[in-house]
Amino acid sequence: MKENQTDQQHLAWLARSFGRPDYLPLSPDDLKALAEAGDIVKKYPGTHLFKEGESATAAFLLREGEVDLYRGATDRRDVVGRVGPGAVIGDIAMFSGQPYISSARAVGHVTAFHFDRDRLLPKLALSPAITLRWLVASLTQLERTQRRVLNLMHKTVLAQVAGLLVNEADDRAEVALSQATIAILLGASRQSVNEALNELKRRGHVETGYRLVRVLDSESLIRVAAED
Amino acid sequence: MKENQTDQQHLAWLARSFGRPDYLPLSPDDLKALAEAGDIVKKYPGTHLFKEGESATAAFLLREGEVDLYRGATDRRDVVGRVGPGAVIGDIAMFSGQPYISSARAVGHVTAFHFDRDRLLPKLALSPAITLRWLVASLTQLERTQRRVLNLMHKTVLAQVAGLLVNEADDRAEVALSQATIAILLGASRQSVNEALNELKRRGHVETGYRLVRVLDSESLIRVAAED
DNA sequence: TCAAAATTGTCATGAATCCGACAGTTAGAA
DNA sequence: TTCTAACTGTCGGATTCATGACAATTTTGA
Secondary structure, three states, X not given: OOOHHXXXXXXXXXXXXXXXXXXXXXXXXXXXXXXXXXEEEEEOOOOEEEOOOOEOOEEEEEEEOOEEEEEOOOOOOEEEEEEOXXXXXXXXXXXXXXXXXXXXXXXXXXXXXXXXXXXXXXXXXXXHHHHHHHHHHHHHHHHHHHHHHHHHOOOOHHHHHHHHHHHHOOOOOEEOOOHHHHHHHHOOOHHHHHHHHHHHHHOOOEEEEOOEEXXXXXXXXXXXXXXX | OOOHHHHHHHHHHHHHHHOOOOOOOOOHHHHHHHHOOEEEEEEOOOOEEEOOOOEOOEEEEEEEOOEEEEEOOXXXXXXXXXXXXXXXXXHHHHHHOOEXXXXXXXXXXXXXXXXXXXXXXXXXXXXXXXXXXXXXXXXXXXXXXXXHHHHHOOOOHHHHHHHHHHHHOOOOOEEOOOHHHHHHHHOOOHHHHHHHHHHHHHOOOEEEEOOEEEEOOHHHHHHHHHOO
16 A cells, blocks of 8 residues: 555556546447446455456456556566456457466456457447447557567667557656656666756756656657667 | 468568458358458559558458558568558548558559448448447457567567467467568577577577577466566 | 678677665654 | 655666667569
8 A cells, every 4th residue: 555656557557558447438329229238347456356267257447446467477566567447357368269278356346348259249240330430449559569670679768668658647747756767668767767867957848856857858858769 | 472371471470470461251241241342352462542641541351462550651661561461450540530651652553442431331320230240359469469579578588489389389280480470470580480490499498490489388388488 | 602791799988777875854743 | 733655856777678780581474
């Protein structure tokens, strides 16, 4: 609970750039149509919506509460992300007809739509608009993930930090993350991030504060992120 | 034409793990319906199917020939991949209503289906099976790309090479790629790959030949890939 | 068959990054 | 207000990896 706020942002970023974002791929109208294809289920904290390796017979649309996604054994968890209301999980495995890729465990009390594969598919066959929307959402996510691959390949920490700052800056051009958190997000060391931020500060592209980075020159940051 | 065979394998892998695979396995009926929504176009070597930043009004399904996908200016190209027959390109941008993310240039003589957005969308509305198939294909691709992110994060070249060998080994437990090709696929240098292969060979997990790696101990490789 | 091209193997050097350590600073809670 | 935990800033050594260079081997095509 200590690092709750930071943790929250951290996981949100990871989830977004990783594949299971909190975006809502369906409009209210679509949801209405979909509602007939799903049941509402409630999960107690700590219980699983599904587990890695299980046959994927259903996807879930979260309504309330949050869910941790992780891979690997329960003891040696590799958390992939945490998602909240609006997120769709399990769809990749369900549509592909493969076992679940990760496990999904309720963090708090969770309410979710439960779409059974056998009920959903006929529904989608009748409502191409929903399918198309889902398609667009998945392609958007695919593009984001591809971009992430490009960033991980070859780029220096400096460029990665610049890229993250551009993406994460809020409406006041601020990024409220600790350097340690940024380091984890990028898979770099805290010291390297510190060095990179100093360099950006030296060039006058950003200002730094306690658990805060303020973007001064977004254009330059974009340029730095593209280098290398 | 010189590096044709290797190139083929190399790019097939890149395409598969990156985002533009031969991923549209549609049934004859679906293809027939699709055919009515698209024209066949031919492109001469060096000409563009589309360019980065252009308004994305169409997607292409390659029938013959190969296409380079790259980002950035023509002079300072950052090749994202090369795809061949069966690949679908431009769909992300077209469906999302955004400009093309990358440029696509014909390597040799290219024949492709050209799906105009305005003609395709109504067709999809009438043929949900096609849309659903497209959705499944994109989700499958998304999953692959996510896996790739996991492999690129934090791992040493040794672990990355081990992971690639496990994924790419054919039914005879062989991987017919040159070390230079493997290096490009992983975003590493040829020398590092050579060193990693030597280490794996020393441990008795693989044998190497000319443009060939034979997996002797898949279990150990999986363990090595998980390290770090 | 034989030369050209592709590939493997190896080495030295330098750059980027990680890691451990520690001092100074800030925020938040008692 | 004061204390404590979290965070920033910085240093030097160790490690990984890229780069360029070159010889040896294998394949390929004329």
